[in-house]
Amino acid sequence: MELNRDNLLNAYEQGFLDKDTHKIGHHPPRMIINSKEENVLSSMLDEMEGCLSFSISVAFITEGGLATLKTALYELAKQNRGGRIITSTYLNFNKPKVFKALLNIPNLEVRAADKEGFHAKGYVFRNHHYSSMFIGSSNLTDAALKKNYEYNLKLTSLENGAVIQHFNSQFEKLWEESTAVDDEWIRGYEQAYVEQPEQRKVLEVIEDRSRYHHQTMTGQVIQPNIMQKEALMELSGLRKAGKEKGLVVSATGTGKTYLAAFDVQQYRPGRMLFLAHREQILEKSMNDFSKLLGEPLSNFGLYSGRSKKSEAKYLFATVQALSKEANLGQFNPDEFDYIIVDEAHRSSASTYTKILNHFSPGFLLGMTATPERTDDMEIFSLFDYNIAYEIRLQQALEEEILSPFHYFGVTDYEKDGMSVDDTTALGQLTSNERIAHLIAKIEYYGHSGETLRGLMFVSNRAEAAELSQSLNHHGYRTRALTGDDSQQMRLQTVRELEGGMLDYIITVDIFNEGVDIPSINQVVMLRQTQSSIIFIQQLGRGLRKHDDKEYLTVIDFIGNYRNNYMIPIALTDDRSYNKDRLRKSLMDRNTLTGVSTINFESIAKEKIYRAINTTTLNTQSFLKEMHLYLKNKIGRPPALIDFHDDADVIDPLVILHKYSHYLEFLVKIKEKHLTISKNDHQVLSFLSKEITEGKRVHETLLLQQIIESPVNMRDFQLEMHRRGYHMTDDTMRSVLRNLTHAFHAQQDLKKYGGPLIEVADDLIRPAPAFSSALENPEIRAHITQVLELSLALSRSYDQSKPLTVNRKYSRKDVCRLLNWDKDESSTLYGYKYKHGTCPIFITYHKDEEIEDTIRYEDRFLDLNTLKWFTRSNRTLQSKEIKALLEGHREGAPIHIFVKKDDDEGSTFYYLGEGHIDHQTLEETRMNDGTGKPVVKMNMLMENPVDYDLYKYLESGTHE
Incomplete structure (x- = not known):
């Protein structure tokens, strides 16, 4: 990159002399404070990715802090660029494992300062003729770079500037005085390293370890987390409103079972039934309920194929056992005051509905992380459309209920320009070259904590077996576990992983749900993303908190898969299927709140862009499916604004970009059965294509007003001024030309018909075509919907200007x-x-x-x-x-x-x-x-x- 001296002077004039100067300045001095809008890490990565070399002088480094830079360092290494880091042994803060991880980065030279009280925090990135530096309070920890309240000043200097020259000379002097970090040095440090209680306090402050606490406990009393408190209030409010059913949508790992137990505690039922599809889930849930409710174990019973304690106050039953006619008939319909359905997305299956139709509880609670996974059967009506509470992955991360994660989208093995794709044969998936590539990546990106506990998800059972054998040959301790293995073998394998006797469990999909292994610190994905739901379920296996990990490492091997577009959907929870938003989510470093990060190697990112560009995301069958899902969720036919307001469904603009208008879509999917007149079709088409996106809100507001009564043009202009919207006489003229269709080309006039407005003596009123459309109640309702959506979308544009930067x-x-x-x-x-x-x-x-x-x-x-x-x-x-x-x-x-x-x-x-x-x-x-x-x-x-x-x-x- 180049830097113009005059523009740099202008930037510093604005930064240090006069903030209101109108001179064009580049690379201004900036104070960077971590927030939702920006953070130190993003700004630092911007500089690192484009630099020729860098120098970092920082006292404290954590595994998580180093992890946030690894992808950028990998990309620099491909260009034969790198840098130097001086760090310290001050307070024994830096763990020996951190120094080992630093040595594992090939384009990094590392030295340890011997200076007493070394507490520096400086980062310098060099380009042609200039350098960028960050001087402030941030250590190289993920919390300091992305979350903690830190002050960091970013400055840019030409190479002959006094400040940068002084920094460089001081760095060189310190470099010469410091000790080179190598394997021998680390062995010596390991022997001397002891984590003292005083040090642990320092660690908690600097690393912000408070976020790693589990369910809060006061003495032996378990307290609800923030999500559970809010959900409990909503459930109580639901019942006070006379509702007898409720559905809780909650991300994996956010404590759904404890939430149910807390609600049982506040409801105080005479008897309770807990339904699940797997005995393993029931045993874990029963244990959690017992701890929280503090009642004797004799009050808890299991009802399954091997145990039928049907008299228990708190009964935990498998659906398979209870749904059998002979078993179900033993219970009266009013037997249970409170029924809980775990994994409620399964509840529309015949076995579940058979049980639910039999009983009449005082309250029915459904819990699921994936309500949309309904296999064409909707569950919302089973809970009377009462969504009591909803917490998704992003919110759970923000509330620090889950373990943070660092996701690395890496390039899968390539040979002769060919990458793994949907048709790759088993021999290639488990070839020596691919295994070597896999090992290099998992060792480079690493894991949090001393002991590796990993899950690998692969494409099929044969690959799982072959891969396990190959990795074992390379010194790893792994076991393939698939649906062919018994429940006993699954439990034993999980115990061995938790006990440190295995490094990896390699599986296909049996761990997608219902398995709780909080100590997992690395998830490796070696298969294409079949759906965003499965992706999140597999990611969720490692998102539970555990004392032995600060974060979860996720390594996703990205080949030439058709479904790659699902990766940003899964990671961001954005199910709008709007291609621009999907691309933007890949660009945006600040997608995730907290210390979690998303990192893509450049080639892997290009593969996802390619998948987004080439995949059809608006087929009629898919749009119909989205419409049906939303209809089932809200319990009525959705309006356009409902698609905008619900984060679970497609962006309404995706529908309007495919169809002339929403009513046409409803007719096409046979949701509506009517014939639309040519005039009404033209009016709706114009509004949907030219007004809906809200890029200039003036037309929307004018149309909303003239539907009620004629509008004086001058009064309207004054109103726009009062609202702070951009309005000149030319703007008003443009608005009128748009709505009278005078602006539009001849081919569009055939689609749009007659004008929507007419103007006489500065009075604006509906033209005949618009008036005629408004006379039809159905068409009028759709016109109102379009304008309502347009108003909502207009808020994402700066209406004080004609155009909004980055839109x-x-x-x-x-x-x-x-x-x-x-x-x-x-x-x-x-x-x-x-x-x-x-x-x-x-x-x-x-x-x-x-x-x-x-x-x-x-x-x-x-x-x-x-x-x-x-x-x-x-x-x-x-x-x-x-x-x-x-x-x-x-x-x-x-x-x-x-x-x-x-x-x-x-x-x-x-x-x-x-x-x-x-x-x-x-x-x-x-x-x-x-x-x-x-x-x-x-x-x-x-x-x-x-x-x-x-x-x-x-x-x-x-x-």
Whole structure:
């Protein structure tokens, strides 16, 4: 990356002299404080990923802190780049295992400072001609880098700056005085290392170990965690409202069983029934209930194939045993005051419904982590649509109910450019080369704690057996465990893993649910993601807290699988199936709250992008399935806004991008049986395609108001001003041209019919086409729905400006929002200077077949500088170029829009305004063999490009 000296001076003027300066400055000094919006780790990784080398001087390092940097260090190593770390033995804080992990990173040199009281915290990343440094309070721990309240100042310096020179000289001096860390040094440190009680207190403060506590206990009394307290209040409120059933949706590991026991404690039933599908679950649940309720063991009984203590006050029964006619008939319908259904997503099966139809309890509680996993049978009606409480993975991590995790999406084994895919044969899955690749990754990314306790999920039983044999040959202690093994063998194997006699259990899917092994500290995924639900269930095996681990390591081997698009869905809990949101979740470092992180190796990330781009996520059958799920969940046909409000279902825009309007979709899936008139179809089509996304809220508000009564144009403009929305006379004119259809091209007028509004004497009222549609109650309801959704979506845009940085727009959107008279998107290719504005549209990875006149190499030189080419056959004397340069000198804004490639569709990210660096203006020739003239210049970005977006655009560019 490059750095302009003048822009750096401007940035420091703003940072230290005048925050209101309007000069364009790059790399400003910044105070970084961990929050939901940003954290030290993200900013540091931004610098590390692009640096030539780095120097870190830091007293304390934890395994979790080092884990957050490992993927970035791996990517640097591929480019033969690396750095040096000086750390310490101060207070014996750094564990010997941390030093071993540091030595395992090939592009890292490590020394231990012998200086008394060494407590430094400085990070420097060097680029061509400049360096970025972080000086502050953050040690190299995951809590300090991502969660704790820390002060860190980020500064940028040219190479001859006094501060950076002083840091470098002090670092070099300290480096020479420090001791090289090698195997022999670590052996000596291990012998001297003792974790003292005083040290443990320091550890708890620095590492924030408070988050590793389990269910809170006061003496021997178990107390509910924050999630359970809220759920208990909701369940109590449900019953006070006269409800007899409730469903709790709670992520794996968040304490559903204890929650049920707490609710039984507050309900005080005469008798209780707990239903589950597996005896192993019942025994664990019975033990938990016994501890919490504090009643004698004689009050608890198991009802299964081998035990039938039917008289117990608290009965724990397998569904298989109780559903048998002879067994069920022994119980009266009112036998139990309180019934609990564990894994309630199974409750629509005939065995469950047979039991539930038999009994009439005072209260029925269902518990599940995956309500959507219903196998075409819905469960919500069984609980009268009463979702008492819901906590998903993200919220559970935020509330620190689960163990944090560091996820590493790594590239699966590749040979001759071919990677593992859906059709790879067993011999290749267990080849010596793939095993070596697997071992290298699991050893590099490691695990928390001294003893490895891992779970590996593979594609099939044969692979599990072969892989176990191969790993055992390499010195690991593993066992394959599949559905062929007995319950006794499963229990024995789990005990051996927990006892440290096994390193890994290798399985296919028998541990997806109902198995509790809190000590698991590494989950390895060696198969494609069949569904986001199964992914989360398998991830969840390691998310329970345990004293022997600070975090869970998740290593996901990503091949060329069709279902790779499900990985971001699973990790982020975003089931919108909106491709832009899925791509963004891969770019965004701050997706997870707390200290958990998501890390992808670059090639692995590209494979997921490719899967997102090439997979059809809006088939009619899938959309119908989503509609049915939401309908079952809320107990009525969903409106458009229901899709927006419910995080469990698809983004309503996915539906509207496929169909002309929502009513058309409902007719197609046979949810509605009616004939839509041509006029009504056209009105709904216009609103759905041109208004719904809320990119300019003015049209939405105007239509909502004129439905009730005519609107005075001047009053409306004043109202927009009062609300702080962008409003000029040109904006008002553009709004009117849009709603009268004067803005739209001829081909769109055929789709949209007559205008929606008419204006006379500054009074705006519905036009005949709109009035006619409003007369039909069904159509009016759908119009209201579209406008309601549009209003909700508009809140994600900055309505005080025509365009919002980092949001996506089509060429047609831009013509409208820049107040152009007509939609000129069909002739708006690379750029167009018109109406005092110049939008520039850049496809970063251009198709090889694109026509020569616009196939040029536009590139970001850094986050602040765009190298841009005009069309070919243009010189500095061309009328078009002279008009652009002159207009820009007079203040005409240049707006920059970018998309990675045509697979993204027709929308572009808006990156803000660009300013021509006139010193870089140059006539040159196309390098495509034609030698045609072209004008080249640099655009200085008013806002630095978001780093994650920059990396996304750049990825794959030079492959």
